[in-house]
Amino acid sequence: xxxxxxxxxxxxxxxxxxxxxxxxxxxxxxxxxxxxxxxxxxxxxxxxxxxxxxxxxxxxxxxxxxxxxxxxxxxxxxxxxxxxxxxxxxxxxxxxxxxxxxxxxxxxxxxxxxxxxxxxxxxxxxxxxxxxxxxxxxxxxxxxxxxxxxxxxxxxxxxxxxxxx
Amino acid sequence: xxxxxxxxxxxxxxxxxxxxxxxxxxxxxxxxxxxxxxxxxxxxxxxxxxxxxxxxxxxxxxxxxxxxxxxxxxxxxxxxxxxxxxxxxxxxxxxxxxxxxxxxxxxxxxxxxxxxxxxxxxxxxxxxxxxxxxxxxxxxxxxxxxxxxxxxxxxxxxxxxxxxxxxxxxxxxxxxxxxxxxxxxxxxxxxxxxxxxxxxxxxxxxxxxxxxxxxxxxxxxxxxxxxxxxxxxxxxxxx
Numbered sequence: 482x483x484x485x486x487x488x489x490x491x492x493x494x495x496x497x498x499x500x501x502x503x504x505x506x507x508x509x510x511x512x513x514x515x516x517x518x519x520x521x522x523x524x525x526x527x528x529x530x531x532x533x534x535x536x537x538x539x540x541x542x543x544x545x546x547x548x549x550x551x552x553x554x555x556x557x558x559x560x561x562x563x564x565x566x567x568x569x570x571x572x573x574x575x576x577x578x579x580x581x582x583x584x585x586x587x588x589x590x591x592x593x594x595x596x597x598x599x600x601x602x603x604x605x606x607x608x609x610x611x612x613x614x615x616x617x618x619x620x621x622x623x624x625x626x627x628x629x630x631x632x633x634x635x636x637x638x639x640x641x642x643x644x645x646x
Numbered sequence: 647x648x649x650x651x652x653x654x655x656x657x658x659x660x661x662x663x664x665x666x667x668x669x670x671x672x673x674x675x676x677x678x679x680x681x682x683x684x685x686x687x688x689x690x691x692x693x694x695x696x697x698x699x700x701x702x703x704x705x706x707x708x709x710x711x712x713x714x715x716x717x718x719x720x721x722x723x724x725x726x727x728x729x730x731x732x733x734x735x736x737x738x739x740x741x742x743x744x745x746x747x748x749x750x751x752x753x754x755x756x757x758x759x760x761x762x763x764x765x766x767x768x769x770x771x772x773x774x775x776x777x778x779x780x781x782x783x784x785x786x787x788x789x790x791x792x793x794x795x796x797x798x799x800x801x802x803x804x805x806x807x808x809x810x811x812x813x814x815x816x817x818x819x820x821x822x823x824x825x826x827x828x829x830x831x832x833x834x835x836x837x838x839x840x841x842x843x844x845x846x847x848x849x850x851x852x853x854x855x856x857x858x859x860x861x862x863x864x865x866x867x868x869x870x871x872x873x874x875x876x877x878x879x880x881x882x883x884x885x
Contacts, residue, residue, distance in 0.1 A: 486880050493876035500872060504865040511685065511857050515850075518692040522699055529703045546706065550695075550847040552854065 485629045492622035499615035502608050509608075513601055519553035520594040527587050530580070547583050549590060561593040659882040666875040673871045677864040688857050690755040691850060697754050701747070701763075702840040708743050709833045711736070715826045719819055727782060727804040733822060734782070734804075735797035737774055740829050741786045744771045747836070759843055763836045770832050777825040781818050783807035 718732035782804035
């Protein structure tokens with residue numbers, strides 16, 4: 482393989498890696514939109530809890546009123562899910578403190594979604610930096626390839642001139 | 647002769663590279679546009695769910711507020727409308743809530759799903775206006791036109807109207823109770839309807855899975871096209 486082809490191969494590989502990073506970010510954005518949605522639903526539930534009257538907070542209705550969709554519960558870590566389960570058991574035994582229990586559950590959801598979104602944002606930052614570096618390197622190798630190409634073209638031209646003389 | 651042959655070969659290689667480039671760019675643009683469209687559809691689905699959840703809670707909370715109405719109606723069955731301030735206040739609130747429901751149903755990305763809530767809210771608005779006009783001689787729309795902002799002002803104006811028309815509000819309690827039942831029924835029905843709409847978590851879950859799968863396919867396709875295009879370029883430049 483000649484030098485020109487090697488430079489182009491490097492440039493292509495780096496651009497390909499950059500493109501892969503781009504697609505990873507894109508792929509991750511789908512999960513992030515779901516996390517943001519769950520967080521928004523939880524914020525709505527927190528607002529609802531703040532204005533909910535005691536009638537609404539009757540034991541039999543709370544699970545229905547502040548229900549989080551199953552796909553949002555699945556987004557929680559195992560630890561978070563365990564805490565929610567513990568609180569459910571605790572709430573059965575202590576009906577009088579239902580508002581506090583619901584509040585605590587909503588706090589767990591909020592903390593979990595915040596943590597996951599923050600972690601996700603940090604990772605995204607790293608991927609973006611990597612993508613920029615890969616793109617810059619790909620351009621650098623492309624530049625080197627073009628300069629090699631220009632050299633070979635000028636050499637061919639001078640050969641042609643020499644032959645004609 | 648050799649020079650011309652070399653130039654022709656070089657031109658042919660360039661043409662191949664350009665064609666490969668155009669093909670790649672087209673595939674890239676198509677997959678990006680398609681994926682963006684899918685992402686937007688998913689976003690709309692999530693937004694729909696959020697608005698429905700908010701509307702459901704509003705309806706539930708409003709139902710409890712509406713349940714206070716019979717107590718105010720009982721206080722109202724007296725000779726003077728000024729005793730009806732509580733009932734008037736709750737009816738004005740219900741009227742305004744109907745406007746809120748209509749606004750929310752218009753904000754929803756898929757308004758067809760809550761069409762009946764909008765229709766029922768409009769019916770209730772008309773019903774409240776008719777009841778108010780029959781019972782107090784003044785509908786809410788007329789009160790708004792006359793700049794009567796508070797329930798007290800409304801009751802005072804109704805008392806003044808009663809002086810001139812003694813037949814006003816003969817079946818006051820019955821008509822107010824009927825309206826109360828209709829408001830409550832509308833809110834219950836709306837809440838039930840939304841519960842059914844949001845009960846199915848599986849739709850969002852499966853759409854999410856599908857979207858991830860689509861993105862994966864799009865990514866693989868784009869990367870494959872990119873590799874093929876660059877291989878063509880590398881082979882051409884290696885000759």
